[in-house]
Amino acid sequence: MARRIIVTGGAGYIGSHVCVELLRAGGKALVIDNFANSSPKALERIRDIAGAGAELLRADLADANDAARIIDAVKAFRPDGAVHLAGLKAVGESVAEPVRYYSVNLPATFTLIRALEAANARMIVFSSSATVYGDLNASPVDETGAVGPTNPYGRTKLFIEEMLNDLARADARWKICNLRYFNPVGADPSGRIGEDPNGVPNNLFPFIAQVAVGRLPRLKIYGDDYPTRDGTGVRDYIHVCDLAAGHVAALDYLAREKAPGAQCFNLGAGKGISVLEAIAAFKRASNRDIPHEIAPRRAGDIAEIYAKPDRAQKLLGWRATRTLDDMCADHWRWQSENPNGYQD
Ligand code: UDP
Numbered sequence: 012m013a014r015r016i017i018v019t020g021g022a023g024y025i026g027s028h029v030c031v032e033l034l035r036a037g038g039k040a041l042v043i044d045n046f047a048n049s050s051p052k053a054l055e056r057i058r059d060i061a062g063a064g065a066e067l068l069r070a071d072l073a074d075a076n077d078a079a080r081i082i083d084a085v086k087a088f089r090p091d092g093a094v095h096l097a098g099l100k101a102v103g104e105s106v107a108e109p110v111r112y113y114s115v116n117l118p119a120t121f122t123l124i125r126a127l128e129a130a131n132a133r134m135i136v137f138s139s140s141a142t143v144y145g146d147l148n149a150s151p152v153d154e155t156g157a158v159g160p161t162n163p164y165g166r167t168k169l170f171i172e173e174m175l176n177d178l179a180r181a182d183a184r185w186k187i188c189n190l191r192y193f194n195p196v197g198a199d200p201s202g203r204i205g206e207d208p209n210g211v212p213n214n215l216f217p218f219i220a221q222v223a224v225g226r227l228p229r230l231k232i233y234g235d236d237y238p239t240r241d242g243t244g245v246r247d248y249i250h251v252c253d254l255a256a257g258h259v260a261a262l263d264y265l266a267r268e269k270a271p272g273a274q275c276f277n278l279g280a281g282k283g284i285s286v287l288e289a290i291a292a293f294k295r296a297s298n299r300d301i302p303h304e305i306a307p308r309r310a311g312d313i314a315e316i317y318a319k320p321d322r323a324q325k326l327l328g329w330r331a332t333r334t335l336d337d338m339c340a341d342h343w344r345w346q347s348e349n350p351n352g353y354q355d
Contacts, residue, residue: 014038016262017085017132017331019072019124021051023341025138025195026204026243027096027166031204032094032255034061039086040194043097045071046253049276050353055201059067072097072119084128091266092134092186094258095123098167101213102142102311105164116167117174124178133185135175136261141247141316143169150245151319154191154275159313163233174277179273186271188261192273193279193318194248195254199337205345206251206326215289216248220346223299231284234308243286246281247317250333252339254278260329279318280331285344287307289335296339297347 020026021042026049029042034057042054042065068084070077074224089119098116099105127133135249138262141152148156162167172189175200178186196216200207211227212218221227235242257278284292288300324330333341 012344014066015088015090017043017088017093017095017123017127018096019043019119020049020078020098020138022051022053022328023096025254026094026096027193027204028055028199028251028255029096029258029353030065031061031199032252032259034064035088036259038064038067041068041084042066043068043070043072045069047063048100050207051191053204060088060199060201061201062310073115074093074124075118077124078122081122081257082126086343088130090127090130090132092132092136093123093127093261094138095120096138098138100164100172102164102170103213105167106162106311110162110168112163116171120171120174133182134187134262134265135266136188136190136258138176139172139191139275140165141191141277141318143172143191144316146313147174148316150315150318151281152277154277154320154322176273177229179189183272184268185273186265186268188265189273189275190257190261191275191277192254193249193277197250197252197333197341199252200341200344202344202348204350205342211350213288215246216342219290219293219301220342222301223293223297223343224346224350226350228302230290230303232303233306233312235305237282237314239285241285241287244312245280245283245285245315245317246284248284248289248335248338249278249280249331251282251332252340253331253333255304257323257329258259260323260327272327276323276327277318277320278323279320281318281320283315285315292335293343296336297343
C-alpha cells in the first residue's frame with residue numbers, strides 16, 4: 012500500500028494525527044509546513060509517540076519563491092502520494108480577507124500538484140470540509156448533497172475539489188480522494204498532540220476546553236432558538252483519531268483501486284450532537300464547571316448538519332468508532348496536560 016506520503020500542513024491539528032496514524036501503519040511522512048498556524052514541537056511529539064518516520068521540510072507552499080525547493084525535496088523523497096492539509100481555515104477571517112484565502116489555499120495546491128507530477132506520484136487525499144454543503148441539505152447529508160458554501164474559506168475547499176476532479180478527468184494517472192470532514196475534536200490518547208488554536212478559539216470544543224481549564228471565563232452559546240431538539244446548534248463531532256484513520260484508509264483505497272479517478276467521501280460519525288449535549292459531556296469528562304450563557308446566533312451559522320457516512324464505510328472500509336465521551340476525555344487530557352498548548 013501507499014507508504015511514503017507527503018503531508019502538507021503535517022504539524023497542524025489534523026495533520027499531526029494523520030502523521031501518527033501513517034507511522035503506526037508502517038509508513039513514512041515528509042511534512043511540509045510553514046508553521047503559520049502550528050508548532051515545530053508537534054513534530055517532536057509525533058516522533059515521541061510514533062517513532063522517527065516523519066521528516067520535515069519547512070517551506071511555504073503558497074510562496075512562489077519556495078516552489079523549486081519544495082519540488083526538489085518532494086522528488087528526493089520518492090513519495091507514493093500526498094495528504095494535502097496545508098491552508099488557511101478560519102471561516103470568519105476568510106469573510107474579512109477573502110483574497111488572502113484564495114491566494115494561499117489555491118496556489119499551495121498548484122505547487123503540490125507540480126511537485127507530485129515531477130515525482131511521478133499522482134495521488135492526493137485532500138482535506139475538504141462539510142462546509143462545502145452550506146445550508147442546502149437536510150441531514151443526514153450524503154455526498155450527492157447540493158454544494159453551496161456560505162463563506163470564502165468553504166469556497167476555496169470546493170474550488171480545490173473541483174480542480175482535482177478536473178485533473179483526474181484530464182489524466183487517468185491521477186487518483187484523488189476529497190475528504191469532507193465534519194467537526195474534528197479530541198486528541199491522541201497520549202495527550203501529547205492536540206488542537207492549539209492561535210488566539211481565542213472560534214470552534215466549540217477548543218473554546219469549551221479553555222473554559223474548563225480556566226484560560227477563558229465563560230462560553231457563549233450562539234443561539235438557543237434553532238429548530239433543533241434543545242434549540243442549540245447540532246453538528247457531527249468526530250474524534251480526530253478516527254478522522255486520521257480515514258486518511259490512511261483513503262490512501263489504501265487509492266493505492267489498491269486500478270482507476271479510482273476522483274472520489275469524494277464524508278468523514279463524520281453520522282450522529283448529530285447539540286451544543287448543550289457537548290457541554291454536558293465535556294463537564295462529565297473533565298469534572299470541571301463550564302460556565303456558559305446564551306448569546307445571539309453567530310452570523311453564517313446553520314441549525315443542524317450531520318453526515319451520512321455510509322459511502323466511506325462501503326468503499327474505504329472505514330467508520331468512526333470513538334464515542335462523544337472518548338472525544339471529551341481525550342480532548343481534556345490534551346488541554347489539561349498542555350494548558351497553553353505547545354507553548355511552555
Ligand atoms: N458554538 C457556540 N459557541 C462557541 C463556538 C461555537 O455556541 O463559542 C456553536 C456554533 O454555533 C455551532 C457549534 O457550536 O452550533 C459548532 O461550532 P464550530 O465553530 O465548532 O463548528 P462549525 O459551526 O464550523 O460547524
